Amino acid sequence: MSERNILLTLAYDGTDFHGWQIQTNQRTVQGELEAALQRLHNRRIVTNAAGRTDSGVHADGQRVNFRSTIDSIPAHKFREAINSALPYDVRVLESRHVPDDFHARYDALARTYRYALLVSPVQIPRFRNYAHRISRTPDVALLNRMAAQLIGEHDFSSFGMATAEGGHCVRRVDAAAFYPQPPFLVFEITANAFLWKMVRSIVGTILTCEPCGIAAFADILRAQDRSRAYVAAPGRGLVLHKVRYHESLGIN
Amino acid sequence: MSERNILLTLAYDGTDFHGWQIQTNQRTVQGELEAALQRLHNRRIVTNAAGRTDSGVHADGQRVNFRSTIDSIPAHKFREAINSALPYDVRVLESRHVPDDFHARYDALARTYRYALLVSPVQIPRFRNYAHRISRTPDVALLNRMAAQLIGEHDFSSFGMATAEGGHCVRRVDAAAFYPQPPFLVFEITANAFLWKMVRSIVGTILTCEPCGIAAFADILRAQDRSRAYVAAPGRGLVLHKVRYHESLGIN
Numbered sequence: 001m002s003e004r005n006i007l008l009t010l011a012y013d014g015t016d017f018h019g020w021q022i023q024t025n026q027r028t029v030q031g032e033l034e035a036a037l038q039r040l041h042n043r044r045i046v047t048n049a050a051g052r053t054d055s056g057v058h059a060d061g062q063r064v065n066f067r068s069t070i071d072s073i074p075a076h077k078f079r080e081a082i083n084s085a086l087p088y089d090v091r092v093l094e095s096r097h098v099p100d101d102f103h104a105r106y107d108a109l110a111r112t113y114r115y116a117l118l119v120s121p122v123q124i125p126r127f128r129n130y131a132h133r134i135s136r137t138p139d140v141a142l143l144n145r146m147a148a149q150l151i152g153e154h155d156f157s158s159f160g161m162a163t164a165e166g167g168h169c170v171r172r173v174d175a176a177a178f179y180p181q182p183p184f185l186v187f188e189i190t191a192n193a194f195l196w197k198m199v200r201s202i203v204g205t206i207l208t209c210e211p212c213g214i215a216a217f218a219d220i221l222r223a224q225d226r227s228r229a230y231v232a233a234p235g236r237g238l239v240l241h242k243v244r245y246h247e248s249l250g251i252n
Numbered sequence: 253m254s255e256r257n258i259l260l261t262l263a264y265d266g267t268d269f270h271g272w273q274i275q276t277n278q279r280t281v282q283g284e285l286e287a288a289l290q291r292l293h294n295r296r297i298v299t300n301a302a303g304r305t306d307s308g309v310h311a312d313g314q315r316v317n318f319r320s321t322i323d324s325i326p327a328h329k330f331r332e333a334i335n336s337a338l339p340y341d342v343r344v345l346e347s348r349h350v351p352d353d354f355h356a357r358y359d360a361l362a363r364t365y366r367y368a369l370l371v372s373p374v375q376i377p378r379f380r381n382y383a384h385r386i387s388r389t390p391d392v393a394l395l396n397r398m399a400a401q402l403i404g405e406h407d408f409s410s411f412g413m414a415t416a417e418g419g420h421c422v423r424r425v426d427a428a429a430f431y432p433q434p435p436f437l438v439f440e441i442t443a444n445a446f447l448w449k450m451v452r453s454i455v456g457t458i459l460t461c462e463p464c465g466i467a468a469f470a471d472i473l474r475a476q477d478r479s480r481a482y483v484a485a486p487g488r489g490l491v492l493h494k495v496r497y498h499e500s501l502g503i504n
Contacts, residue, residue: 013378058378079374089377122331125341126265126310130378 056235160195412447
């Protein structure tokens with residue numbers, strides 16, 4: 001039986017999930033996806049995701065690959081087949097055939113996350129699970145000067161932990177900026193990879209540092225000390241927006 | 253005991269409500285608000301809303317007035333007092349004192365609604381309750397030429413029903429246009445008042461008429477015949493965005 005390597009682009013509402021990664025007795029995105037794939041294949045299927053999103057974190061461009069022995073479904077039709085077996089809060093946006101050695105996580109060249117801040121003195125109920133509310137409009141130019149400090153290759157130990165045992169904390173940030181999208185202020189950041197909790201920790205620290213200025217934020221970044229960061233912004237404002245691969249794969 | 257007339261600006265997530273208007277055995281926004289006001293006042297309080305939104309329809313600028321006999325709360329502090337008694341899916345954004353004869357509905361000069369269309373071949377789960385999904389990007393210029401037909405004073409019988417028995421169907425539309433706000437296409441319409449289901453019926457008809465062109469839409473509008481309109485777009489895409497009053501009141 002021949003095996004095909006299938007890549008999925010996934011969107012999900014993270015509200016009712018305990019994150020991506022499969023856990024016993026918790027509802028997770030990987031758990032629901034692998035259950036749907038198991039129903040389709042009548043056997044256990046293992047999935048690899050580009051980003052292991054936390055509890056409450058959303059995605060509209062998560063990438064996941066798995067190996068299928070089903071010959072009868074054209075690669076682009078896995079979308080429909082899997083969607084018919086998934087719950088309402090996860091959807092496959094696209095499915096395609098990728099080379100045998102392709103791995104959604106190891107082959108990812110860059111990830112883009114977006115963090116939505118709702119600027120409002122009172123909660124707007126329909127955004128309660130999709131943004132972090134702040135009461136006053138911050139000085140966006142100042143926030144952007146802080147965000148600019150992140151660009152380039154740095155040891156981000158202050159803002160997260162390596163996900164692999166003994167892993168280092170150097171990451172390359174390609175872009176990081178705040179832009180208004182009323183009623184939201186959105187922070188968008190692209191890096192080759194992220195530490196665990198890195199985006200939320202950066203957002204929380206930038207917001208807390210605003211009254212102290214850029215130098216205070218730069219100090220925390222340079223300290224390479226996890227205890228120096230301020231409390232991470234909540235998961236609900238975060239969306240895994242895009243994962244980029246080598247152009248030769250033609251999947252961006 | 254002196255009575256004050258208090259005006260509230262209200263935001264709500266319409267998903268779990270059977271619309272604004274109070275009904276026995278149904279969860280409604282008016283029902284929840286009047287229950288909160290009753291707990292605060294220890295007696296039944298009647299509220300008047302500018303727009304009687306339907307099931308699933310949201311608001312971020314609904315206006316509601318009621319009469320209070322509580323002297324101990326400054327008008328602008330009703331916001332906090334009421335919010336502490338309301339469920340998570342309704343919030344008072346602002347409270348203020350208005351003249352005794354002010355009525356949120358009868359004094360409204362104009363209402364603005366927004367309708368969100370999600371342009372995506374597959375549902376994006378976190379928008380499922382907040383937009384109506386369409387698969388392909390429509391010709392926005394053509395939709396806007398149809399929308400332009402609505403501007404001015406017309407009999408809108410084709411697109412709705414008068415809410416009062418024997419009421420006429422003439423309304424004055426001040427503005428109506430589609431604008432892209434990726435991943436959404438938003439329709440925004442301002443009129444002195446709206447018939448029941450008018451916005452959703454207009455959106456549904458414009459989308460269905462797109463392949464037939466402007467003349468087909470203009471014909472339906474001119475027909476003044478409810479049976480000519482196409483199926484109304486679902487409530488979940490609609491938001492009561494703003495209600496305008498006479499400038500002398502200083503509440504816009």
